[in-house]
Amino acid sequence: MKLKKQSGELIAEKIKIADSFFARLIGLMFKGPLVEFDSLLIKKCNSIHTFFMKYPIDVVFMNKNFKVVRVYRNIKPWRMTRIVFGATQVIEFEAGKLKGDLKVGEELELCIN
Numbered sequence: 001m002k003l004k005k006q007s008g009e010l011i012a013e014k015i016k017i018a019d020s021f022f023a024r025l026i027g028l029m030f031k032g033p034l035v036e037f038d039s040l041l042i043k044k045c046n047s048i049h050t051f052f053m054k055y056p057i058d059v060v061f062m063n064k065n066f067k068v069v070r071v072y073r074n075i076k077p078w079r080m081t082r083i084v085f086g087a088t089q090v091i092e093f094e095a096g097k098l099k100g101d102l103k104v105g106e107e108l109e110l111c112i113n
Contacts, residue, residue, distance in 0.1 A: 001017070011108060015041050040091065068103065
């Protein structure tokens with residue numbers, strides 16, 4: 001799966017989806033650098049933490065229609081975000097790997113390869 005802007009600019013190329021309770025709970029905890037995928041899309045999520053993470057991350061909170069609600073860059077391990085009202089999902093990247101200059105209000109599109 002890919003995530004792109006409406007302009008066609010690619011944001012994420014290989015997305016892993018965390019939609020089960022356990023997958024959402026674990027997220028990227030205890031994992032090393034991303035190799036098999038470049039980002040993790042967590043469904044039913046409006047805040048995150050980086051407890052037990054080995055590296056900082058960039059995150060994009062979106063509503064159910066993939067409209068950007070909030071962007072955080074370089075969240076270090078052992079931190080938490082506030083609840084992001086209006087967000088229903090989040091995509092996480094290794095810090096610095098978030099492609100493009102995303103702005104709140106931009107609409108993204110999830111595409112099946």
